[in-house]
Amino acid sequence: MNGWRELIRIENVTKRFGSTVAADHITLSIGEGEFFALLGPSGCGKTTLLRMLAGFETPDSGCIFLDGKDLTAVRPWKRPVNMMFQSYALFPHMNVYDNIAYGLRQEGLPAAEIDRRVRNALELIGLPDLAKRKPGSLSGGQKQRVALARAIVKQPRVLLLDEPLAALDRKLRVEMRLELKRLQSEVGIAFVFVTHDQEEALTMADRAAVMKDGRIMQVGTPEELYTRPANLYVAQFIGEANVIGGRLECIESEWLLRQDTHLFRVSGAEVRRHGLMQGSLAAIVVRPERMFIASASSVAERKDYNGLSARVIEIAYLGSAYNFVVQTDEGRRFFVQVQGAEGSPSYRVGDVVMVGWGVEQGILVPMDEFGNTNPPEGIANKLR
Amino acid sequence: MVSPILLLGPALTWLVIFLVFPLALIFVYSFLQRSPFGQIVFQPSLDNYLRLFNPTVLRVFLNSLRIAFIVTLLALLLGYPTAYFISSQPSRWKNTLLVLVILPFWTSYLIRTYAWIVLLNREGVLSRFLLGLGLIREPISFLYNDTAIVIGLLYGYLPFMVLPLYSSIERLSPELREASFDLGAPPLRTFWHITLPLTLRGIVTGAIFVFVPSLGNFFVPELLGGGQRFMIGNMINNQFLQARNWPYGSAMAFGVMAIVLALLFFQAWVTRRTEQV
Ligand SMILES: Nc1ncnc2c1ncn2[C@@H]1O[C@H](COP(=O)(O)OP(=O)(O)OP(=O)(O)O)[C@@H](O)[C@H]1O
Numbered sequence: 164m165n166g167w168r169e170l171i172r173i174e175n176v177t178k179r180f181g182s183t184v185a186a187d188h189i190t191l192s193i194g195e196g197e198f199f200a201l202l203g204p205s206g207c208g209k210t211t212l213l214r215m216l217a218g219f220e221t222p223d224s225g226c227i228f229l230d231g232k233d234l235t236a237v238r239p240w241k242r243p244v245n246m247m248f249q250s251y252a253l254f255p256h257m258n259v260y261d262n263i264a265y266g267l268r269q270e271g272l273p274a275a276e277i278d279r280r281v282r283n284a285l286e287l288i289g290l291p292d293l294a295k296r297k298p299g300s301l302s303g304g305q306k307q308r309v310a311l312a313r314a315i316v317k318q319p320r321v322l323l324l325d326e327p328l329a330a331l332d333r334k335l336r337v338e339m340r341l342e343l344k345r346l347q348s349e350v351g352i353a354f355v356f357v358t359h360d361q362e363e364a365l366t367m368a369d370r371a372a373v374m375k376d377g378r379i380m381q382v383g384t385p386e387e388l389y390t391r392p393a394n395l396y397v398a399q400f401i402g403e404a405n406v407i408g409g410r411l412e413c414i415e416s417e418w419l420l421r422q423d424t425h426l427f428r429v430s431g432a433e434v435r436r437h438g439l440m441q442g443s444l445a446a447i448v449v450r451p452e453r454m455f456i457a458s459a460s461s462v463a464e465r466k467d468y469n470g471l472s473a474r475v476i477e478i479a480y481l482g483s484a485y486n487f488v489v490q491t492d493e494g495r496r497f498f499v500q501v502q503g504a505e506g507s508p509s510y511r512v513g514d515v516v517m518v519g520w521g522v523e524q525g526i527l528v529p530m531d532e533f534g535n536t537n538p539p540e541g542i543a544n545k546l547r
Numbered sequence: 548m549v550s551p552i553l554l555l556g557p558a559l560t561w562l563v564i565f566l567v568f569p570l571a572l573i574f575v576y577s578f579l580q581r582s583p584f585g586q587i588v589f590q591p592s593l594d595n596y597l598r599l600f601n602p603t604v605l606r607v608f609l610n611s612l613r614i615a616f617i618v619t620l621l622a623l624l625l626g627y628p629t630a631y632f633i634s635s636q637p638s639r640w641k642n643t644l645l646v647l648v649i650l651p652f653w654t655s656y657l658i659r660t661y662a663w664i665v666l667l668n669r670e671g672v673l674s675r676f677l678l679g680l681g682l683i684r685e686p687i688s689f690l691y692n693d694t695a696i697v698i699g700l701l702y703g704y705l706p707f708m709v710l711p712l713y714s715s716i717e718r719l720s721p722e723l724r725e726a727s728f729d730l731g732a733p734p735l736r737t738f739w740h741i742t743l744p745l746t747l748r749g750i751v752t753g754a755i756f757v758f759v760p761s762l763g764n765f766f767v768p769e770l771l772g773g774g775q776r777f778m779i780g781n782m783i784n785n786q787f788l789q790a791r792n793w794p795y796g797s798a799m800a801f802g803v804m805a806i807v808l809a810l811l812f813f814q815a816w817v818t819r820r821t822e823q824v
C-alpha cells in the first residue's frame with residue numbers, strides 16, 4: 164500500500180475475564196483509511212479488542228495509541244472513534260433522523276449544520292425517505308444502514324464494526340459487502356471490521372488479523388494470508404487446505420518432507436521463508452484448486468511435481484467446478500477442485516487416478532506440536 | 548372439550564362476589580340519603596357528590612393528594628438509584644437484593660407502622676440519637692404530623708416503586724447506553740436522553756403503585772398522624788364507622804376512584820406512547 168501511515172497502535176495489550184484470556188499480548192498497527200478485518204472463530208476475543216478500542220473495556224496491561232496519543236485512559240465519549248454495534252443498538256424511542264443526529268447534537272453543532280449532515284448521511288445510505296420512521300418499523304438491512312449512518316456522521320478517525328453483516332440474509336450480506344466497501348472508500352475513514360467469516364474478510368479487507376484464543380496468529384493482506392500463511396492454523400482457517408505433516412529432510416540439495424514412509428518434494432523457497440532446517444517439523448498445505456487430477460497412466464514422474472496414485476471416493480458438481488475427494492492406498496485423503504470444462508467427469512467414483520501438485524504450489528508451514536491432520540477435518544463436509 | 552372461558556370461572560365468580568357486587572352497592576348508596584339514625588333512605592339525588600366540594604372535604608382531598616404526591620416523588624428519588632444499583636450487580640446478587648427489597652412484606656404493614664411509632668416518639672430511637680449527638684436539648688416527638696405520615700407511607704410502599712423500575716431498567720440493553728457514550732454523550736446526558744425515557748413506563752407504573760395506595764391509606768395517618776392529621780382514607784373510614792353516613796362515604800370513595808381512574812388512563816396513554824418502541 165502506498166502512503167500507509169499508522170493511525171492506531173495496539174501495544175502488548177492483555178485483557179482477562181476471570182480465567183479467560185480474551186486478549187493475550189496483542190500488538191497491532193492499523194493504518195489511516197485502512198479497511199482492517201479482525202478474523203477468528205467465536206470466542207477468540209474479537210469483540211473484546213474492538214471494545215477496548217471504543218473504550219468500553221480497559222486493558223489489564225498494554226496501551227492503545229491513536230495518532231501517537233495514548234488512548235488508554237480516555238473515556239468512550241471523548242474518543243474520536245465510533246462503533247457500529249452487532250445488535251445495531253438504535254435508540255428505539257427516537258426516529259431515524261434523531262438517531263443519526265444524536266451524536267452531532269452532543270457536539271453542540273449549530274442546528275443547520277446538523278440538519279445538513281444528517282440529510283447527507285441519509286442520502287449516503289440511500290434512505291432519505293425514512294427520516295421520520297422509528298427503528299422498530301425498519302427491516303434488518305435498513306437498521307443496519309441507519310446504524311452505519313449514525314456512526315459515520317460523526318466523521319470519526321476510526322469506525323469500529325462488530326459483525327455488521329452477521330444478522331442479514333445471505334443475498335443482502337453479499338450486496339452490503341460491496342456497499343460497505345464503497346462507503347469506506349468514499350468517506351476515507353479507517354474501518355476496523357470484526358467477522359468470523361473468512362470470505363467476508365478476504366473480499367473486503369485491505370489487511371486482516373487472524374486471531375485465536377486472544378492471540379494474533381498472523382496479520383497480512385488477504386493474498387498473503389492465503390498464499391503465505393505463517394502457520395497451520397491460518398492455512399486452515401483461510402480457505403480449504405490439504406495438509407501433509409512430517410519432518411523435513413534435505414537430500415542432495417533437494418528439500419523433502421517425510422510422512423511415514425513417503426517423501427514429498429517441497430519448495431526450497433518455502434523452507435527458507437520460514438527459516439526451517441533439516442529435521443524440522445512442518446506441514447505442506449495445498450489448496451484444492453492447486454491440485455491436479457489425471458488418468459492413472461498419464462503423468463510421468465517429474466522433479467517438479469508430487470504425484471500419488473489414488474482412488475476417487477466422492478465427486479461433487481458445483482456448477483463452475485468439480486470437487487473430488489480421493490484416497491490413496493495408505494489412507495491419505497485429498498480434496499481436489501477442478502475448474503469448469505477441464506473437470507469434465509471422465510472419472511467416476513472408484514476410478515484409480517493420479518493426483519498431485521506442482522512443488523511450487525505446495526505451501527510450507529512450520530509446526531511444533533503435530534497431530535495427524537490429514538485429512539483435515541471437515542473437508543468431506545465442505546464438499547456438499 | 549372444556550371451553551377455555553370456563554377456566555376463568557372461579558376467578559370471575561370471585562371478582563363478581565367480592566369486587567363488582569360491593570362496588571355496585573356502594574355506587575347505588577352514593578346517590579341515596581342517610582336517615583337521622585344512620586339508616587339508608589331511598590331518595591336518589593346528587594347531594595352527596597355536591598357535598599364533596601365543601602371546603603373542609605376539599606382541603607382533606609388536596610392534602611391527601613399532596614402527601615401521596617410527595618411520597619411518590621420521594622419513592623421515585625430513592626427507588627430509581629436502588630433499582631439501578633440492583634440491576635447493575637452480577638446476576639447472582641440480584642435475586643438476593645430483590646428478596647431484601649420485598650422482605651418487609653413478610654410482616655404485616657400495620658405492625659411495621661407500630662414499629663415506626665417506637666422509632667419516632669419522644670422516647671424513641673431517633674430522638675435519643677439526636678440527643679446523644681447534642682443536636683437537640685430535650686426529647687422531641689417526630690410523630691403526629693405530615694412528615695411522620697410521609698415517612699410511614701414511603702417506607703411501606705417503596706418496594707412497589709423499586710420492583711417495576713427494576714424490571715424496566717433490567718430490560719434496557721446495556722448496548723444502548725454504550726452507543727450513547729460512543730456517540731459522545733457523557734453518563735449524565737446518557738441517563739437523561741436514553742435511560743430515563745426508556746424506563747418511563749417503569750416510572751409511571753411504579754408511581755401509580757405508590758400513589759394509589761398512599762392516597763387511600765387510612766391506618767398510617769391514623770397511627771402516625773395520631774388522628775390530628777387527616778387523609779381521605781380516614782374520612783371515608785369515619786363516614787362508614789363513626790358518622791354512619793354510608794351514602795356520603797360512598798360518594799367520597801367514588802371521588803377517590805375517579806382520581807385513580809384518571810391516573811390509570813394517563814398510564815395507558817404513556818404506555819401506548821412508548822409502545823412503538
Ligand atoms: N464481560 C465479560 N465477562 C466475562 N467473560 C467475557 C466477557 N466478555 C467476553 N468474555 C469472554 O472473553 C472471550 C472473548 O470474547 P469475545 O466476545 O471478545 O469473543 P468474539 O471473538 O467476539 O466471539 P464472537 O464471534 O462469538 O462474538 C470469550 O471467552 C468470552 O466468554
Ligand SMILES: [Mg+2]
Pocket residue numbers: 209210211325
Ligand atoms: Mg463478538
